Amino acid sequence: MAGIEVTALHKRYPDGTVAVDHVDLSIGDGELFVMLGPSGCGKTTTLRAIAGLERQTTGDIRIGDTLVNDLPPAERDIAMVFQFYALYPHLRTRDNLAFPLRAEGLPKAEVRERVAEAARLMRLDQLLDRRPRQLSGGEQQRVALARALVRRPRAFLMDEPLTNLDAELRADMRTEIKHLQGELGTTMVYVTHDQVEAMSLGHRIAILNKGRVEQIGTPLEVYDRPASLFCAAFIGSPPMNLIEVAVADEKLRSQGGLVLTPPPGLPRDRRLVAGVRPEALEVTTPGAEGSVPARVVSAEWLGDEIIYVVDHSGQHDVRVRMPPTVRFAADTPVGLRHTGGTPTVYDVHTEELVA
Amino acid sequence: MAVSVDEAVSTVPARDRPRPTRRLGGRGRSLVEVALLTVLAVLMLFPVLWMIETSIKENRDVYAVPAEFFGFTVTMEHFKDVFVGPDGGRSALSVAFLNSAVVAGVSTLLATVLGVPAAWAYSRFAVKARKDQLFFILSTRFMPPVVVVIPIFLMYRQVGLIDSKLGLILIYTAFNVPFTIWMMKGFVDEVPAEYEDAAMLDGYTRLQAFRRFTLPLLVPGIAATAVFALIFSWNEFVFAIFLTSSDSVRTAPPAIAGLIGGTTTDWGLVAAASVVFALPVLVFAYLVRKHLVAGVTLGAVRR
Numbered sequence: 001m002a003g004i005e006v007t008a009l010h011k012r013y014p015d016g017t018v019a020v021d022h023v024d025l026s027i028g029d030g031e032l033f034v035m036l037g038p039s040g041c042g043k044t045t046t047l048r049a050i051a052g053l054e055r056q057t058t059g060d061i062r063i064g065d066t067l068v069n070d071l072p073p074a075e076r077d078i079a080m081v082f083q084f085y086a087l088y089p090h091l092r093t094r095d096n097l098a099f100p101l102r103a104e105g106l107p108k109a110e111v112r113e114r115v116a117e118a119a120r121l122m123r124l125d126q127l128l129d130r131r132p133r134q135l136s137g138g139e140q141q142r143v144a145l146a147r148a149l150v151r152r153p154r155a156f157l158m159d160e161p162l163t164n165l166d167a168e169l170r171a172d173m174r175t176e177i178k179h180l181q182g183e184l185g186t187t188m189v190y191v192t193h194d195q196v197e198a199m200s201l202g203h204r205i206a207i208l209n210k211g212r213v214e215q216i217g218t219p220l221e222v223y224d225r226p227a228s229l230f231c232a233a234f235i236g237s238p239p240m241n242l243i244e245v246a247v248a249d250e251k252l253r254s255q256g257g258l259v260l261t262p263p264p265g266l267p268r269d270r271r272l273v274a275g276v277r278p279e280a281l282e283v284t285t286p287g288a289e290g291s292v293p294a295r296v297v298s299a300e301w302l303g304d305e306i307i308y309v310v311d312h313s314g315q316h317d318v319r320v321r322m323p324p325t326v327r328f329a330a331d332t333p334v335g336l337r338h339t340g341g342t343p344t345v346y347d348v349h350t351e352e353l354v355a
Numbered sequence: 356m357a358v359s360v361d362e363a364v365s366t367v368p369a370r371d372r373p374r375p376t377r378r379l380g381g382r383g384r385s386l387v388e389v390a391l392l393t394v395l396a397v398l399m400l401f402p403v404l405w406m407i408e409t410s411i412k413e414n415r416d417v418y419a420v421p422a423e424f425f426g427f428t429v430t431m432e433h434f435k436d437v438f439v440g441p442d443g444g445r446s447a448l449s450v451a452f453l454n455s456a457v458v459a460g461v462s463t464l465l466a467t468v469l470g471v472p473a474a475w476a477y478s479r480f481a482v483k484a485r486k487d488q489l490f491f492i493l494s495t496r497f498m499p500p501v502v503v504v505i506p507i508f509l510m511y512r513q514v515g516l517i518d519s520k521l522g523l524i525l526i527y528t529a530f531n532v533p534f535t536i537w538m539m540k541g542f543v544d545e546v547p548a549e550y551e552d553a554a555m556l557d558g559y560t561r562l563q564a565f566r567r568f569t570l571p572l573l574v575p576g577i578a579a580t581a582v583f584a585l586i587f588s589w590n591e592f593v594f595a596i597f598l599t600s601s602d603s604v605r606t607a608p609p610a611i612a613g614l615i616g617g618t619t620t621d622w623g624l625v626a627a628a629s630v631v632f633a634l635p636v637l638v639f640a641y642l643v644r645k646h647l648v649a650g651v652t653l654g655a656v657r658r
Contacts, residue, residue, distance in 0.1 A: 013481055014481050014482075014483045015481070015483075048552075051552075051556060052555075052556075053552050053555065053556075072555070072560065073552075073555040073556045074555060074556065074557070074558040074559065074560075078556065079556060080552070080553070080556050082549040082552065082553065083549075084547050084549050085549075086547065086549035086550050086552065086553040088550065088553075088554075088568060089572070090571065099557060100556075100557035100558060103557050103558035103559065104558055151557075
């Protein structure tokens with residue numbers, strides 16, 4: 001087991017595209033570290049560089065104390081799970097699991113023992129004699145996981161391993177991976193574009209955009225204080241409301257009259273945007289105390305909650321999370337009120353958090 | 356206010372919906388189809404059947420007027436003549452067949468050995484100006500052989516490759532490599548690169564990963580591609596007739612063409628030689644027919 005240090009990693013392809021732009025990551029020993037971002041943000045390239053499948057243009061990668069820049073993948077002592085599982089199609093489950101061990105040249109008895117152990121851990125005992133195409137997607141992914149852990153590598157690299165599974169199975173596997181990682185205590189770098197997966201799995205999350213790290217933090221930090229407008233819009237479903245505000249009389253006021261408590265130390269001379277989570281707002285009857293007039297555009301009944309989309313003057317599509325007991329029909333005039341604490345505030349031009 | 360699920364689904368059971376109508380229903384349609392297909396089949400197959408018949412007819416039956424379709428004496432003399440010369444030794448035709456086999460076989464092998472790794476490289480690696488390179492490779496096939504045969508002839512005369520099997524092998528390889536690269540690239544693209552990635556993480560080098568994991572999955576594609584290359588080399592006529600002259604080097608197509616002309620033409624021998632010439636290609640195409648279809652429809656379905 002080992003931590004992973006990525007220093008000033010830069011990857012430029014021959015055609016000039018910069019996939020990873022001077023990324024620094026410090027992943028602790030035994031940590032479950034998630035790299036999150038939209039497709040093309042450089043997360044997979046970073047992961048492949050750590051694996052040694054892609055050579056970085058500049059920058060250093062250390063696994064444990066070893067500088068691995070020039071080591072081929074096989075000598076980095078890491079295991080990787082792919083989105084398409086990449087089980088060898090001509091081998092039975094048993095041989096797929098034994099394969100990396102045989103490549104290492106371990107004695108037969110030990111291979112057998114470790115395959116059995118991995119199979120037990122991933123509950124594959126019944127499937128050992130099947131070939132990959134006789135397995136369902138979930139089973140294939142469990143085999144792929146077992147193949148990764150059978151080697152007892154220093155770190156696991158996961159490249160969107162759950163993307164090809166259906167929603168229900170994905171939730172199960174998520175739990176399973178988290179549990180497994182906790183039990184083995186092995187460092188894991190997990191790449192995903194799914195923010196729910198990132199939030200529920202990660203000890204820490206790195207949000208990447210256009211090859212750069214936008215923010216690194218625990219799921220709560222990332223949720224409560226997104227470091228940039230990009231993070232604010234990316235994390236959370238429905239996403240944070242970004243409301244343009246101005247500072248006046250020690251308060252933040254939106255164009256429509258919504259009043260928010262300002263965080264301390266706000267610059268006065270810049271155009272600002274406040275990030276307000278849907279649960280920090282409330283839809284009220286029109287004219288309720290502290291509310292501004294608004295109109296319901298649509299309502300999504302999700303069973304345990306209702307997401308209202310409301311317009312208030314000058315501000316469209318504000319999303320509000322409400323308990324299912326509070327009901328308003330579409331197109332009715334309502335009130336909109338801020339109930340949460342101080343919002344995060346961003347500069348419109350730099351798109352970064354100012355306070 | 357909520358939309359109930361029932362409203363969203365049509366309440367009309369599937370069997371009550373109007374069926375799509377056909378102008379020619381059932382039996383009538385199939386009769387017309389069969390009739391048309393039969394006419395087409397006769398038109399297409401007649402020359403082949405006639406060739407086979409001629410090859411087993413005695414010479415006087417070949418020239419019989421009106422032509423005999425059935426009641427003729429069957430003879431295998433022509434086939435014997437294809438392989439055995441008038442002096443009892445090997446015939447010139449049998450040497451030509453052997454030359455064809457050598458030239459087609461070796462050039463196909465070379466094209467495959469060179470083309471498959473090239474296709475793999477173009478599929479897997481970020482090669483600079485990959486598209487331009489691939490287009491350039493393909494562009495060598497834009498010109499028909501007859502356009503380049505004179506320059507090739509002059510070049511071959513300079514380097515002493517005229518009238519040699521090696522010369523034919525090289526030119527056929529040159530023509531087959533672009534085709535092999537293009538066709539194989541399609542097959543390699545279909546094999547997920549993750550197999551090689553996984554194998555590399557499991558302790559293999561890139562080349563080992565290619566050889567042990569990707570290559571076995573490519574075998575059907577290689578077979579299909581090689582058969583196409585083989586058929587091209589086997590059938591090739593223009594280069595063969597321009598670049599070879601002696602019987603010991605000449606391949607079968609110009610050799611068979613050479614039988615026609617002069618004062619008399621032994622049509623029985625021509626037909627028998629043609630049948631022998633057509634057989635290997637038919638057998639190969641039959642053996643790899645599944646892969647041929649797979650090769651042709653490749654990329655039509657997303658995995």
